[in-house]
Amino acid sequence: MKRLFFLLLTCLFISTSAFADKTKFTATAPNVVALGEQFRLSYSLNEKGTNLKLPAIKGFQILMGPSTSTSMSTQYINGKMTSSSSYTYTYVLLAETEGKFTFEPAEITVDGKLVKSNSHTIEVVRESTKNKQQGTHSSTSAQAQRITEDNLYIKVNVDRKSVFMGEPVKATLKIYSKNKNLVNIEPVKLPTFQGFLTQEIERDSPSTLTGENVNGEIMYTYVRSEYLLFPQHEGEIVIEPWEMNCIVQLSAQARSRGFFDDFFNNYKNVRVPRKSKPVTIKVKPVPNNAPASFDGAVGQFKISTSINQDSVKVDDAITMKVKISGNGNMKLINPLKFDFPADFEVYDPKTNQNIESTAKGMTGSTTFEYLIIPRHAGDFTIPTNEFTYFDPRARRYKTKLTPEFKIHVAKGEGGVSNTTISSFTKEDVKFIGKDIRFIKTNNFEPIYKGEIFFGTLNFYLAYILPLFIFILAFVFNRKRIKENADVAKMKNKRANRVAMKRLKAASQRLHAKEKEAFYDEILKALWDYISDKFNLPLSDLSKDNINGILVDRSVDQEIISDFMTILDTCEFARYAPSSGSSEMDSLYQKTMETITKLEKNIK
Numbered sequence: 001m002k003r004l005f006f007l008l009l010t011c012l013f014i015s016t017s018a019f020a021d022k023t024k025f026t027a028t029a030p031n032v033v034a035l036g037e038q039f040r041l042s043y044s045l046n047e048k049g050t051n052l053k054l055p056a057i058k059g060f061q062i063l064m065g066p067s068t069s070t071s072m073s074t075q076y077i078n079g080k081m082t083s084s085s086s087y088t089y090t091y092v093l094l095a096e097t098e099g100k101f102t103f104e105p106a107e108i109t110v111d112g113k114l115v116k117s118n119s120h121t122i123e124v125v126r127e128s129t130k131n132k133q134q135g136t137h138s139s140t141s142a143q144a145q146r147i148t149e150d151n152l153y154i155k156v157n158v159d160r161k162s163v164f165m166g167e168p169v170k171a172t173l174k175i176y177s178k179n180k181n182l183v184n185i186e187p188v189k190l191p192t193f194q195g196f197l198t199q200e201i202e203r204d205s206p207s208t209l210t211g212e213n214v215n216g217e218i219m220y221t222y223v224r225s226e227y228l229l230f231p232q233h234e235g236e237i238v239i240e241p242w243e244m245n246c247i248v249q250l251s252a253q254a255r256s257r258g259f260f261d262d263f264f265n266n267y268k269n270v271r272v273p274r275k276s277k278p279v280t281i282k283v284k285p286v287p288n289n290a291p292a293s294f295d296g297a298v299g300q301f302k303i304s305t306s307i308n309q310d311s312v313k314v315d316d317a318i319t320m321k322v323k324i325s326g327n328g329n330m331k332l333i334n335p336l337k338f339d340f341p342a343d344f345e346v347y348d349p350k351t352n353q354n355i356e357s358t359a360k361g362m363t364g365s366t367t368f369e370y371l372i373i374p375r376h377a378g379d380f381t382i383p384t385n386e387f388t389y390f391d392p393r394a395r396r397y398k399t400k401l402t403p404e405f406k407i408h409v410a411k412g413e414g415g416v417s418n419t420t421i422s423s424f425t426k427e428d429v430k431f432i433g434k435d436i437r438f439i440k441t442n443n444f445e446p447i448y449k450g451e452i453f454f455g456t457l458n459f460y461l462a463y464i465l466p467l468f469i470f471i472l473a474f475v476f477n478r479k480r481i482k483e484n485a486d487v488a489k490m491k492n493k494r495a496n497r498v499a500m501k502r503l504k505a506a507s508q509r510l511h512a513k514e515k516e517a518f519y520d521e522i523l524k525a526l527w528d529y530i531s532d533k534f535n536l537p538l539s540d541l542s543k544d545n546i547n548g549i550l551v552d553r554s555v556d557q558e559i560i561s562d563f564m565t566i567l568d569t570c571e572f573a574r575y576a577p578s579s580g581s582s583e584m585d586s587l588y589q590k591t592m593e594t595i596t597k598l599e600k601n602i603k
Contacts (some may be wrong), residue, residue, distance in 0.1 A: 041120075125218055197232060199227065325365035349370045499528060533602060
């Protein structure tokens with residue numbers, strides 16, 4: 001009876017887990033908003049649900065919602081059709097109270113089962129008086145003057161400024177903007193991090209402008225890149241400044257908009273150079289009471305050791321693996337030096353690393369594989385060994401011991417107990433490890449006496465073919481140098497490729513349902529395409545002169561109208577409640593078609 005009960009309980013647990021893995025119900029909202037600001041709270045569900053129940057929302061007023069949007073997609077992969085749909089429930093809220101609030105999970109019913117979303121924390125801060133005063137101006141010159149070091153700057157953030165030798169420092173290159181009009185960035189000079197071993201942290205998705213509370217004010221931040229820095233020497237190491245050009249989009253109209261003016265404002269891009277301040281890191285030496293087995297490992301580690309067999313015959317190979325796992329300077333860990341018996345032949349250890357660099361540090365494992373071949377029969381012992389590392393959290397050294405291994409070696413075939421290495425076959429070596437390469441393994445064909453190479457066809461070809469290849473390479477290289485010297489031509493040629501790359505990023509945003517970032521990527525694709533195609537700086541572009549340029553280049557009026565419509569749609573979507581996913585997908589397809597037509601029409 002008990003067995004039946006536990007079996008039913010297990011089946012229920014497995015079915016519940018499978019259902020939870022299949023159904024995804026996600027809540028999204030800004031992390032920081034201003035007091036009195038309107039924002040959207042969205043719940044995305046990948047299946048059709050009913051009876052949505054919101055949690056108690058204190059400190060906010062629900063102005064509108066839920067507005068429901070649906071998107072469907074169909075794919076054919078290897079002749080098999082798959083389709084999926086998603087549903088989004090959007091509320092418009094008004095922040096009424098200052099403070100930090102947590103939205104508890106919302107609930108919805110899918111196929112008769114209750115599904116809960118994730119919780120979300122949002123911070124409401126009071127907008128500064130200074131910011132409000134700045135927002136009352138509207139002229140372009142005034143806006144340009146408002147771009148100061150206080151409301152647009154770049155910074156190298158480090159998670160600590162004092163570390164031990166070998167302890168990593170996380171450095172984040174970040175852009176801070178008081179407004180959301182930052183449309184692009186141009187790298188000028190990235191820091192070289194001299195004095196550090198550098199490992200860039202890979203991110204799952206591209207960075208976007210994100211609201212952040214900085215000293216009580218809302219700043220929109222963009223993470224350019226993140227690195228793990230391992231100091232190479234003691235003392236003070238300075239991270240030199242990095243430089244960027246920030247492209248800021250400002251309204252081009254100097255006067256207030258009348259009733260008969262265009263509904264949308266025209267915008268002008270302005271290039272703003274920025275330079276970060278240097279950052280000094282103090283690197284302390286590790287304590288001087290280090291054990292003899294300490295070899296520079298710093299972090300938190302575990303060690304495990306194993307052998308594949310402890311009873312073998314003479315000349316049979318034994319593989320011993322030492323796996324060190326944890327968090328720290330994994331790439332700088334050296335293999336342990338064991339005191340193997342003198343009758344063992346030991347090869348240099350083979351190293352396998354499975355390491356990942358994340359915001360939490362360098363984690364993973366390093367495995368050292370020792371190939372051991374006993375040459376005599378008998379009973380042997382591989383003694384225990386020490387692995388010592390410095391733990392910066394505990395501020396002391398820690399030592400881990402490997403186990404002791406007893407190995408019995410029997411006599412080989414024919415009762416021979418002392419066999420030379422010549423009995424070691426190539427096939428065995430190939431099976432044990434792939435790091436041994438033989439000089440020549442195929443059949444050897446000697447040159448017969450009396451055969452003369454001079455004057456044969458192969459002799460002349462040996463002279464002519466290299467000369468011919470050299471001439472071709474010379475001509476090709478001259479042509480490439482000439483083309484690269486023409487910057488305008490190169491930018492013109494790569495314009496379509498750069499635009500397609502931007503649209504690929506937009507497609508990722510579309511699938512991730514990041515609507516605001518999607519429209520930003522579409523806008524960047526269009527502006528960058530025109531900038532590269534006509535070799536014009538982004539700061540000199542506006543909707544008016546783009547229209548004139550395209551007309552001068554005899555582009556069809558229908559294509560120009562489509563181009564301007566896409567610009568208007570994106571600009572409208574950035575300042576108004578967004579449309580559904582189906583409209584975004586249509587806009588994405590239309591942008592692809594318009595750029596393709598432009599590429600064919602521009603002469």
